[in-house]
Amino acid sequence: MDSPPLYLPLLLLTSLLTLWQGAGAQSLFTIDSVTLKLDPSGEVTSGTLMDLNCEVSVSHDQSQPLTHSFNFLRDDVLVYSKNTTEPAVLHQLTPARAANSGTYKCQVIVQDKSKGSSTHRLTVTGLQTPVLQVNSRMPFEGDEVAATCSAPDESGSLLFHFYQDQEKIKQVRATGNSVDTRLELKHAGDKHLRCYFEITMLPAAGRSNNSNTVKVMVEELFITPVMNILPGKDVIEGDIVEIVCRVVNPPPNVAVFLTKDKRVLKTASVSLSHSFRVLAEDSGEYVCKADRGNVQKEAYKSIKVKELFSKPVLVMKPREVFETEFFTLNCYTDRYSHERINISEVKYSLYRNQVLLTSGGNYSATAHPSLNGNYSCQAQAQGRGQTKKIFKNSTQIVLKAKVPVSVPLLSVVGGMLILGKPFQLQCQSDNGSLPITYTLLSPHRQAEFRVVRSPWDLALFNITSIHRSTDIHSFSCKAENNPSQPHMESSGEHLRRTATIIEPVSRPLLTMTPNMGDVAEGENLTLTCTVQRGTPPITYTWYHTKSALPLLSKTTNGMRSSHSVQGVSREHGGGYYCVTNNPSNDSQRSAIVTVGVKLAGWKKGLIAAFCILLTVSLIIIIILVKKCLLPFRRERTVELSVKPASTKTDETLRLTHGEVNEAANVTPGVMGRSVWSDHVSGSESDDQTSEETTEVPVPQYTEVHPQEVDLTRAPVKKGTDTVYSEVRNSNQARFS
Incomplete structure (x- = not known):
């Protein structure tokens, strides 16, 4: 069991002192500086004595020095600790090894304050040369020797490598600075062993020097076996053969094995003997092996066994038979040993499903499902001078009478076809052994073939289209699976009965x-x-x-x-x-x-009635309007206006064409009168006009042709003035 790290008790003591100081009077202090020195510093070789000196400077108000806790850290890991009232502590590496390489720092704790020094890098180059030891210098080949490789002054996790001459034979990882292992020495002769190590956590440190070389003399094991075959290597089936395998003057713990084709026939210690009656399949190479530890020595011998008679051959004719067809089975051998037996001495038996069918080499029958099964033939014979018979079995023949194909049925895939569109036809027989060849026949197309070889295959034929429902009657199908029998052909009745023919609708x-x-x-x-x-x-x-x-x-x-x-x-x-x-x-x-x-008829009548009513109303309105305007029109029919005479004698007579027309449209009684009148006096003209106004009869409309005005006519004169008569036409006269 690993002991606890050394710094743990020191840290505990430091904590107790800190608590004791905290219980007393609080002192005033400050940590001025912490200094770490490495002697020698920088890079040193392995085995160098190293001093790590840590000094602290503290200012305080106490008469007694304060207790300092010095902690030495390598790569932030505590490696050494000490509590003291001294201002400096020395930590020594005696000597320095590669595992001591790293970044060092000193951390000082005073009561509740701490301060660290600057860091210093230490590199230790070189590794200690390891020492190799073995427990035996003269082992046998195949033995294992115990070996120890150690580097007492190194620390950390080490990886050890072991070499035999120039060949690496083992690699072992250790948590300490030494390792114990076992090395196998496979071959005889002088061997030189050595080892070296590496630090796992410091790959930059490289590998150590090779250890001391240990010479080992590996002795050869003389355990090569001796192998004998009696009566000899060439024998005949039925003979007794004995194989002897042994080791002469063996060392302890030797075992021997007899094998053939990697199958162990027998095993024993030091020597063995194996006897058996040989058959033709026993021919081949036999191996005798002597085994001690990891060492094996072998001896080889071959045996050639001549057949007493060859393996029987079972033949069925025809090779494929259909139900109700005749078939025969014949069993025979084609080789035998003339010096031991005659061919007539070989006896045959036929078996079906391992049950005796007949004694003899021939059998015939008509194929039927009840005769299906596995057929085999067994031949037996006993050679001269032999005590037991030799039995040999032929290869089995599986008889499964094929089923003749039944009449195929032709059907539309999906049951429905549409005229003018592609569809598929399927030809299928309910019974028949595979493979079955189906042929689709139609007078308008070339025959097509489909061979169905598995139960999952289907005989499908792609048809472009038909345009009349009666065209479906032209298709037929035939099926065959036996070339010696006529094919079976569908009648097409099933297709006509089951097919649903859809004729697309014409344009409506x-x-x-x-x-x-x-x-x-x-x-x-x-x-x-x-x-x-x-x-x-x-x-x-x-x-x-x-x-x-x-x-x-x-x-x-x-x-x-x-x-x-x-x-x-x-x-x-x-x-x-x-x-x-x-x-x-x-x-x-x-x-x-x-x-x-x-529009509806009543709407048309209503509109017509409305139009007639509107027309009648307009006519009535026009008549009424005319009647109302008639008196006014009479007053304004003819208006003759005579202007007074002017003093000027050179005025001309002015008469418009309309006024002439109005003057022409006068009553018959006035028609004889000229439009020109002589006015005696103004009063007379007035009286006459007034009288005419009151006595004018109802006007009669007569076509009047206007006459051209004679400008050469002398105007009427009264006194010294010239008088012009002017005929005026009113607006009402225009309506008339």
């Missing part, structure tokens, strides 16, 4: 009732979707071009279906089409039928 025709393009509002609209061909059930779906959603979908067995729209309104106008589908999943779409929605 969409018609409407009423069949005219327009439908009156409120009437019923019927859309009929019709197909010419297709296997039912057929799904009819109606669509309006304004929406992608279907209006209605129906599935029926008929070739047509209808969709009715009750009470057509303006929203029902537009394009319609239908889509048909059946189990072929091949949809067909009709052409678009446009439906126009016209």
Whole structure:
């Protein structure tokens, strides 16, 4: 058991002193400095005496010195500790080894304060030369000797290497500075042993020098066995052979083994004898081995055994037989030893499933499932001068009568085919031994072959398409598995009975009732979707071009279906089409039928009545307006305005074309009068005008041709003034 580290009791003592000091009066102090010195410093060789001196400087107010705890650390690991009132402590490495290499530091603790020195690197080069010792200098070959390799002054984990001459024979890891092990010396002769070591945790330290060399004389073991075979190496089956294997003048602890083909036949101490009756398979090489420890010596001898008779051969004809076919079994040997037996002395027996079938070498029968099994032949003979018979068995023959192929059935894979699309046909026989060759026959295509060799294979034939349901009747299939027998052919009845033939729907025709393009509002609209061909059930779906959603979908067995729209309104106008589908999943779409929605009859009558009423109302209004305007029109029919005479004699007469026309449209009584009048005086003209206004009769409209104004005509004069008469036409005269 490992002892506790040395620094643990020291740390405990330091803690107790610190507590004792803390119980007394508190002192005032400060740690000024901590100094570490290595002598010699830096890099030193292994075996050098090293001094590590740590000094501390403390300022305090006590008359007695304070207790200092000195701790020496290598690579931050405590390696030495001491408590003292002295200001310096010396730690010695006597001597320094490679394991002492590292970074050193001194840490000083005074009561509750601590301070460390600067670090110093120490490198110790070189390793101690190890010492090798063995417990025996004259072992036998194959023996093991105890060896010890040690480096007493080294520390740490060491890895030791052992060599025999220039060959490394072992490697051992040790926790201390020495190791004990056993070394096996395999070969005889003078051997030189040595060892060296490495420090596991310091690979940079390298390897040590080789240890001292130990000479060992390995003695040879004379245990090579002697092997004899009686009566000799060449024998005949049935002879007794004895093999003797022994070691002459053996050392202790020797064992011998007799083996053949790595199989141990017998073992004993020092010597053995093995006797047995030989057979042909006993021919070969025998090995006699002498074994002591890890050393083996061997001797080899071969035996050649001649057959008394050869292994029997069982032959079945034909090699493959079908049920109800005739087969024969024949057993024979083709070689035998003439000096020991005659061929007639070899006797045969036939067995089925290891049960005697017949005594003799021949057997014949008609194949049947009850005769299936494993057949074998056994031959026996006894040579001259031999006391026991030799038995030999032939290789077994497995007889399993093949089953003739039955009539194949031709079927559609999946049970359904669609006209115009590819499909598969399967040809299969319920009975028949594999392999079976299937042939698909059709007058419109070349014959195709499929060979089914395993139960998981299927005879599948890919058909491009057929376009008429009656074309399925042209396919047939034949199957054969015995070339000596006629093939079996399907009748096609099963295919016609089981195949479901789907004819895709033709393009539908969409018609409407009423069949005219327009439908009156409120009437019923019927859309009929019709197909010419297709296997039912057929799904009819109606669509309006304004929406992608279907209006209605129906599935029926008929070739047509209808969709009715009750009470057509303006929203029902537009394009319609239908889509048909059946189990072929091949949809067909009709052409678009446009439906126009016209006004209802009562709406047309109402509009016509309203138009007539409006027309009559307008006529009445016009008549009333004319009657109201008639008196006013009479007053303004003819208005003759005569202007007073002007003092100017050079004025010309002005008369518009309209005024001429109005003047022409006068009453018959006035028509003879000229538009030109002589006014005697202004009062007379006024009286005349007034009188005419009150007595003018109802005007009569007569076509008047205006006359051109004669500008050469002399104006009417009164006194010295020239008087012009002006005919004016009123607005009312224009209406007339």
